Amino acid sequence: MRSRRKLRFRLIVTFTLFGFGLSALFASAAINIRTRVEEQLINSALQDEVDSLNQKVRNNQPVSFEILKGATFSDRTIYKAPLPWQNLDTGVHDIFDVGADGKPRHYKVAVRRQGGIINFLEFDVSRDELGKRQLLTSVIAAVFLFALLSLVLGVWLSSRVLRPVTDLARRLRDFRRVGKAEALAPHFADDEVGELAVALDEYATRLTAVVERDREFNSDVSHELRTPLAVIASTTELLQGSPDLTDKLRERLKRIERASRQATELIEALLLLSRAERRGPTRGEVTDVAKVASDVIESQRPQMGGKPIDIELVSDGSVAVNAPASVLSVALTNLIGNAIKYTMEGKVTVRVLEGRIDVIDTGPGIKPEDAEKLFQRGIRGESATGGGAGLGLAIVRRLCDLYGWDVSLRPRPDMAGAISTIDFR
Incomplete structure (x- = not known):
């Protein structure tokens, strides 16, 4: 019973871990792909906007863009720019500082330095990070949900998969209790458990034949050996009563009597051992x-x-x-x-x-x-x-x-x- 439970437990755990691992793998891949694509899109958009801003400023064209904040400075007025921006080179940079409300703030700044003119575009990624956290929460919840579903499915499948094995074990216990072996194979389908039932039937047939031969041997030994030993014992007892026996012959007859008794005891013990190992x-x-x-x-x-x-x-x-x-x-x-x-x-x-x-x-x-x-x-x-x-x-x-x-x-x-x-x- 303990082995069957152990096998069922292993099936459930394996299926649950498989479902959990597969869900976690897909979730990790989805988050990683979203992060990479989003990063590339934001960086590309910011770089295009700052290039466009730089071109418009140089051509004295009206500046218009949809990004939240933008600023233009020259080499002489760069000191007016926010301190974290002043030493930034051309490109897109991640800035981490504290906002006016005292909370940590994360934003990206696109920079273009050309001909003494420095253009900045700021993009707040806080909403993007909020979306990431929501996505992460949803993915984690989905992983645990799929793991729970895998657990339920594993319990259900394990009981169905092990049901023939359980039935086979029950029938074997019934045979042991009843003491009469019946064919197992007709009760099972033609699958692996059915092959096991056929093998058990063949083994039971061979074992029954061995037990029968053992029982017949014990019966033969009990009859064929006890009889001559009884004859030896009775004959020795009669000979010892003869008045004309010498002391030497009397001693030899006693040795024959002792040997006969030892042989009888040994046979009884061996027969008893053979029977008792089967019945107790x-x-x-x-x-x-x-x-x-x-x-x-x-x-x-x-x-x-x-x-x-x-x-x-x-x-x-x-x-x-x-x-x-x-x-x-x-x-x-x-x-x-x-x-x-x-x-x-x-x-x-x-x-x-x-x-x-x-x-x-x-x-x-x-x-x-x-x-x-x-x-x-x-x-x-x-x-x-x-x-x-x-x-x-x-x-x-x-x-x-x-x-x-x-x-x-x-x-x-x-x-x-x-x-x-x-x-x-």
């Missing part, structure tokens, strides 16, 4: 963080592979989250598994605090600038060895984002190692 996260199940952390630690002990590592769970209080246990288990399995994997010796501490859980290791650590990159898909740490596609932390980030948790990774400030944290607040 699943709520209603309260999970004890410390209990899940304890189960994950026990399931990860076989990954130590004989390394001199001590795994410790420290709980400073009871922390519960509103999320399925499988989601939290997958997240903690990745974080604790990474801590065990990269720690060659020392200690891995899982600390449950108020509103968060920390996994602290004594491994090689990470660079501060690489901490955020490790949550990207396909990115692995510099000290990573063996197999792995770099997807574990990316899955953790997606699960945490889904449930509003904050997951972070940073180096230990006091010694080598890293600290991974899930903040549930």
Whole structure:
């Protein structure tokens, strides 16, 4: 909605500024042309009159002219002329002084000096300046009037131009609310908006096909993978009840059972993530963080592979989250598994605090600038060895984002190692 208003506002402002600028340009050109033409006409008329006066005086002809004031002096009587006139050369001059009424006065004086005779003609341009001011006032009023008309026209045109876009946005919102996509193109003309509607229809068709394939894939995975995992779990449970099992075989069966349970939890978490990213996260199940952390630690002990590592769970209080246990288990399995994997010796501490859980290791650590990159898909740490596609932390980030948790990774400030944290607040 804000983008549409912004576009409409830009159309209105553009049209208004265009109308204002065009009106101002024409007004400026009209005033400039009038001033130039008037100046040339007045100067030419004054020069012709003073030349005519000079000729009549020299020929002792009667002096007659229509200009308001005129005077003739000789070199000996020039001192009788007004002071501003006495040193003027032949030509037309602008004089600015104060009139008898004390107000500023502007007039033009045409001068002709020839053979010791000096002729003056005075032309008062006050009325001309009054006309200029009236013209300027009229032009300014016309500019603002045209700008106002441009504004009104811009508002009207923008609403008409954007009406198909508004209709398209409304239909898209209706589709989202109803949850059923209908063809958009039949409702619009064969223009740019119609092309956009056709493109949206094609995109909706492809998107619907992708969603259907995703739904079918989730259904297939849910059925095809859960069934063999359930068979493995039940068979392992039956085998563990056999009285003739050796301790070594019993330990291997426990590892198979833990791996089967982890695979089941991972599948459930991924399926839940796939569904929840479309519909929203699943709520209603309260999970004890410390209990899940304890189960994950026990399931990860076989990954130590004989390394001199001590795994410790420290709980400073009871922390519960509103999320399925499988989601939290997958997240903690990745974080604790990474801590065990990269720690060659020392200690891995899982600390449950108020509103968060920390996994602290004594491994090689990470660079501060690489901490955020490790949550990207396909990115692995510099000290990573063996197999792995770099997807574990990316899955953790997606699960945490889904449930509003904050997951972070940073180096230990006091010694080598890293600290991974899930903040549930």
